[in-house]
Amino acid sequence: MSSRDVILARVRAAVAGSAPVGEAARAYRAPDGGAADLELFAERVRDYRAVVHVVPDDEVPAAVAAALAARGARRVVVPAGLPEEWLAALPGLERLVDDPPLAASALDAADGVLSACAAGVAETGTIVLDAGPGQGRRALTLLPDYHLCVVRAAQVVASVPDAVARLDPVRPLTWISGPSATSDIELNRVEGVHGPRTLEVIVAEPGTRTS
Amino acid sequence: MRVALFITCVNDTLFPGTGKAVVTLLRRLGCEVEFPPAQTCCGQMHVNTGYRDEGVRLARSFLDTFAAYDAVVVPSGSCASMVREQYPKLAAGMGATRPEAFAAAHGGRSPFARAVAEVTPKVYDLSEFLVDVLGVTDVGAYFPHRVTYHPTCHSLRGLKVGDRPLRLLSNVRGLELVPLPGAEECCGFGGTFAVKNAAVSSAMCADKVGHVVATGAEVLCATDNSCLMHVGGALGRQRAGVRVMHLAEILAATEAGR
Amino acid sequence: MSGTFLGMPAFPRNAEKALADSQLRFNLRKATHTIRGRRASVVEELPDWQGLRAAGKAIKDDTLRNLERHLLQAERMVTEAGGHVHWAADAEEANRIVADLVRATGQTEVVKVKSMATQEIGLNEALAAEGVTAYETDLAELIVQLGDDWPSHILVPAIHRNRSEIREIFLDHMGEWGRPAPANLTDEPKTLAEAARLHLRERFLSTKVGVSGANFLIAETGTLVVLESEGNGRMCLTLPETLISVVGIEKILPTWRDLEVFLQLLPRSSTGERMNPYTSMWTGAAEGQEFHLVLLDNGRTDVLADEVGRQALRCIRCSACLNVCPVYERVGGHAYGSVYPGPIGAILTPQLRGMGSELDASLPYASSLCGACYDVCPVAIDIPEVLVHLRAKAPHRPAERLGLKAASWVLDRPARLRRVQRLASRFRGLVPKRSLPGPGAAWTQTRDVPSVPEESFRDWWDRTEGGAR
Known part of the structure; x- marks a missing residue:
């Protein structure tokens, strides 16, 4: 008998005669599908000590340029499928493109990575990447020490259930809540271990600046 | 309404004053209370130490003794929670080992399980009985002292008596109620835990004593004499000058009775 | 393990x-x-x-x-x-x-x-x-x-x-x-x-x-x-x-x-x-x-076979129970002798390894049953319930067994309890406040013994007809 058969037989024997269990009651807030509170999203991302800018759509290029300039980032990883207009204010940027695949050492040496995302979660201040357009394979947003991420307003959902409903489990997913951190020293949170030590987020609201 | 007092074996043997106080208090509130002489012990010590059969025997006898009453008042959160929280688990556990044979023999529910379902909802910790059944929070007590209250684990997390004892205490004339830091932390008694793991138990007790002394209270009050025996034993050893008193004894005190 | x-x-x-x-x-x-x-x-x-x-x-x-x-x-x-x-x-x-x-x-x-x-x-x-x-x-x-x-x-x-x-x-x-x-x-x-x-x-x-x-x-x-x-x-x-x-x-x-x-x-x-x-x-x-x-x-699968104990397998390893446990807080994880310490360890380890060793048999007792762990458990594992359940399965030392059996013999009959209470009251002056012998010594190391009253509650009730006399 294989171990597979042994384990399955043990499992069967262990629960034989136990009462069946019904479907789980879900007496908690269901996904509501409605518009999420962008201010809450920004506030919750900031709570993790990430830098957040909320700007109108048409100011994203300027915000990207300003962020990279402030960081002094010149050699930046640009995943395939990133909207070209986001880089419109940066004609001189040295783009590191993952084709052919960049070596881990090259990613490690980059000044940063600029990415899009698949979803944002307002209640928890979380950004989810799914390796889709403008995000690339997972290493691209892991090895550079600086991660600049643009989140479109329509991508932000209210809660974790909303996000789970929207995501595709077949894709590799990375949920990011603030910069790399640890609670391993005296159970107090400190930012900055192996992942990007700086996370900067640009939230793009629809429309143009009115004031 | 026929009201029975379940004194508990510990109070019966070591703290009769608490039982007398309960009787005095309930009479003052116009409630006649009976003491069924067949009672002994709820079985908690045995069950919680791993002697389930002995504990179940005591539980059966408890259920027999109190079946005929409309309410059973218990001046111990721990013993009341044993009956209300643990008896149903004991009943379920009997069916859990061989469910099919059990169901065949008892038509689904054993006599023990039936008795548990009948009797346990009528069992009240003293503070619950006063607030929920008699509907009083001012029992006309007078106790001119600085008091701090320790919510014992089984009344707090088992029975979930909430702020009932505090509401009762806050209506006692002359009483100054001071909050106890770290109140919800266990005092370390834990029944036979106090002896089987004496070092940890004592360390927990030392912290509780530290908090009690820091309040400057003259009296430490709780609804369980076993926890009070433990903390009080340490307070006494340290000559801390803090007395321990069961809630019933404070509530029974009146100006006339000084 | x-x-x-x-x-x-x-x-x-x-x-x-x-x-x-x-x-x-x-x-x-x-x-x-x-x-x-x-x-x-x-x-x-x-x-x-x-x-x-x-x-x-x-x-x-x-x-x-x-x-x-x-x-x-x-x-x-x-x-x-x-x-x-x-x-x-x-x-x-x-x-x-x-x-x-x-x-x-x-x-x-x-x-x-x-x-x-x-x-x-x-x-x-x-x-x-x-x-x-x-x-x-x-x-x-x-x-x-x-x-x-x-x-x-x-x-x-x-x-x-x-x-x-x-x-x-x-x-x-x-x-x-x-x-x-x-x-x-x-x-x-x-x-x-x-x-x-x-x-x-x-x-x-x-x-x-x-x-x-x-x-x-x-x-x-x-x-x-x-x-x-x-x-x-x-x-x-x-x-x-x-x-x-x-x-x-x-x-x-x-x-x-x-x-x-x-x-x-x-x-x-x-x-x-x-x-x-x-x-x-x-x-x-x-x-x-x-x-x-x-x-x-x-x-x-052994844990799964125990209808009461199986709830330990709901554990998602969050460690909230460790963080609120007054016992864990004072002794830390090493005392539990397992990669799973604290309250969840006290119910998981003896089930995964059995209770053949002295250490594993002592783990279900490493708790005052205060219930703080159950309150914070995100999957509602009733840890005190499982602890008590495992204690019933644990091997007991002969001296302890004798003591608990004797206690239950006394408590089985009100008349026996009364006799023991009267005996205790008669010799109340002889109970040492600060140094009990035998297993009681563990108590008196840090705690005084309460004084035994002159009369038990049940004797008082009988004598006074519930205080009426």
Whole structure:
């Protein structure tokens, strides 16, 4: 008998005669599908000590340029499928493109990575990447020490259930809540271990600046 | 309404004053209370130490003794929670080992399980009985002292008596109620835990004593004499000058009775 | 389980030793109180916490009751997604599977994500015996590995170490495993984290095999889920060419949707955050990686067979129960002699290992039954209930058995109780207040004995007709 058969037989024997269990009651807030509170999203991302800018759509290029300039980032990883207009204010940027695949050492040496995302979660201040357009394979947003991420307003959902409903489990997913951190020293949170030590987020609201 | 007092074996043997106080208090509130002489012990010590059969025997006898009453008042959160929280688990556990044979023999529910379902909802910790059944929070007590209250684990997390004892205490004339830091932390008694793991138990007790002394209270009050025996034993050893008193004894005190 | 704890004495003796270590008690107190407050505030924030908790319990009960179906579905989905599934009945088999898989890659080094399952089976030691070095990459695991120490907490295995102790361990031992710590290292948590970053950076970039556990395995989709904070998990899960995940069979969640519950319950219960910094999810061979899933039994089916005890398998390893436990807070994790310490360890270890050793038989008693653990458990494991259940199964010492039997003989009849009470009252003057003999000595070491009254309550009632006379 294989171990597979042994384990399955043990499992069967262990629960034989136990009462069946019904479907789980879900007496908690269901996904509501409605518009999420962008201010809450920004506030919750900031709570993790990430830098957040909320700007109108048409100011994203300027915000990207300003962020990279402030960081002094010149050699930046640009995943395939990133909207070209986001880089419109940066004609001189040295783009590191993952084709052919960049070596881990090259990613490690980059000044940063600029990415899009698949979803944002307002209640928890979380950004989810799914390796889709403008995000690339997972290493691209892991090895550079600086991660600049643009989140479109329509991508932000209210809660974790909303996000789970929207995501595709077949894709590799990375949920990011603030910069790399640890609670391993005296159970107090400190930012900055192996992942990007700086996370900067640009939230793009629809429309143009009115004031 | 026929009201029975379940004194508990510990109070019966070591703290009769608490039982007398309960009787005095309930009479003052116009409630006649009976003491069924067949009672002994709820079985908690045995069950919680791993002697389930002995504990179940005591539980059966408890259920027999109190079946005929409309309410059973218990001046111990721990013993009341044993009956209300643990008896149903004991009943379920009997069916859990061989469910099919059990169901065949008892038509689904054993006599023990039936008795548990009948009797346990009528069992009240003293503070619950006063607030929920008699509907009083001012029992006309007078106790001119600085008091701090320790919510014992089984009344707090088992029975979930909430702020009932505090509401009762806050209506006692002359009483100054001071909050106890770290109140919800266990005092370390834990029944036979106090002896089987004496070092940890004592360390927990030392912290509780530290908090009690820091309040400057003259009296430490709780609804369980076993926890009070433990903390009080340490307070006494340290000559801390803090007395321990069961809630019933404070509530029974009146100006006339000084 | 890991052999490192073999032959340890029973819990009370270990606890006594730990209690004497004032630095340890200070470290534990500080850390557990910090995390308690953080957990409480993020749990309070959710208006539907109790609903989530009830759903978490119900989903896990479904997992366990229908485990065979879920396991087979998970196996099929992982395989269809290009992964390889292996089944390990016990620790030895799991270790052999992993060692063989590593050997097949031709590599002699692996990087590891913190994983309770691999600690439980003693994987690092088993790999070392095969000439493979396993590098722990979680900061706390690194501290434990460098210090040649034992883990003492589920989430933060080095919780017993404070910052200055960590600094010393880094200075003394980092060089033995790779890049040494900078000589001017301070005990600032930020600098210590930076030292760990530098120490492991090159290792992440070059190691070809990663080993992990998983927090969840979704049966419906075959998706594996790992929650972490530092990014070491992402490194180990994404960079190596080969990934081997060792996952207990109880880690299954039936559906993808179930994550909406557990991604709310786990981070808030464990690190006290709304969300942990990083969560990775992958299905089968992601991004061209070679992926192996090792499904581990190692005693879990024995736990499953116990209708009361099986709820311990709902555990999602958040460690909230450790953080609120007054016993754990004072003695730390080592006293429990298992990779699973604290309240959950006290019910899991004796079920996984049995109660054949003195230590394992003493674990169900390592609790005052205060119930704080049950209140915070995100999947509502009634730990006190299981403790009491296990105590009934534990072997009892003859002297204790005699005492408890005698007590129950007395309590079985009111007349016997009355006789004993009268005897005690008659000799009340002889009871020493401060030094009881026999087992009572454990009481009087720190506590006075209450004085025995002149008359029991029942005698008073009879004499006075309930105070009427």
